[in-house]
Amino acid sequence: MAEDGAPGFRHFDFTAMSADECYRLLASSVVPRPIAWVVSRDKDGLVNAAPYSFFNCFGGDPPVIALGILPQPDRPKDTARNILDSGDFVVNLVTEDVAEAMNLTCIDAPADVSELDLAGLETAPCEKVGPPRIVASPVALECRLAHHIWTGPKQLLIVGHVVAAHYRRDIIDDGDRPRIDTAAMGMVGRMHGRGSYARTTDLFEMERPRWSEYKAARKD
Template identity: 35%
Template sequence: MIIKPEELDFKSVYKLLTGLVIPRPIGWVATVSEDGVHNLAPFSFFNAVSADPPTLMFSASNSPNANKDTSRNALQTGEFVVNMVTENLVEQMNDTAAPIPSHESEFDYAKIAYAESTVVKPRRVANAPISFECKVIHHHHIDGQRGGSMMILGEIVMIHINDQIVDENYHTDLEVYQPISRLAGAFYARLGDQFVLKRAQ
């Protein structure tokens, strides 16, 4: 099978990408509007992109005439927080994907406990074992027929980690962490079998 994306409709391309590029980590991104409304939404077009400086990226699709609340808030304030999603939080994460009015907060809608951040204004999810406070350092609009997407990169300025997840040598205990990843459609994944493969010398 050979596919030329420009010959497919948007829905088919989306299904291919989200079904083939798997598993994808989920960035649960918190922002705050200029009016003080706290927003929280999950993004699976998300990843770490640099260690020097430590940088995270998420990409939010746009409607034809506007950015999503998350990208709009991040660009207006220059700040966001990425909370990592674990097995015990997956239901609440899913609740925050519901389309609610911009003047309402997903923290309130999904009854999510929050904690104040240390450096930035957006709240963090209190029960998330890992949260990254970020300052926007770059953004790029990807043009598209349906509004395209907004890719936002943020430098990590503070990390909150549950003490049981990372030891004094900064090694992660995956059995304690229990991260969730996104597959296609309504499918998600837990960590499965693991194996060791040392990098070629």
């Protein structure tokens, strides 16, 4: 690390830093991050659930999400192995009312333990993919593996094609162009550190600027 060329900034050379140092800075600054509560299934049919906050949506045509899965100290995550083996997974979104259950599924349980059973979570079958969805989650995205990239030793980037979705009726209307009551969902996101989360209740709005209106205002 060194003084930055611009006054008031510090410069960090990530190519000369350890993985832990890079992770700590990135995970503490790229916030808040939405949480993907991923359900997958292994070859023997055991269902696994785990949350991942290196996650977002990245397109609508086709609809895709991306998921970053970091390694455990000694092996790849069960989620990574399950997705690569089966090609199917479900992303459940996390609201404040299920945050504690989500946190319990972070536990370092043995591979033969189902986190869903441990947290007492009810599931329901999906329409197009093998793993089930979590009923307590207000939104579940059924995904099929589209691409995967090994970005480091045991570190995996998953791109999933969203083939179906489930929305709880109290957050979406029945119109031809359905609208979601996003504020009513009470979503949470990851912040810095191991146990820091953010609510999505403190919101503000800004209109997207238009060039014609901007130029007209500058002339007045």
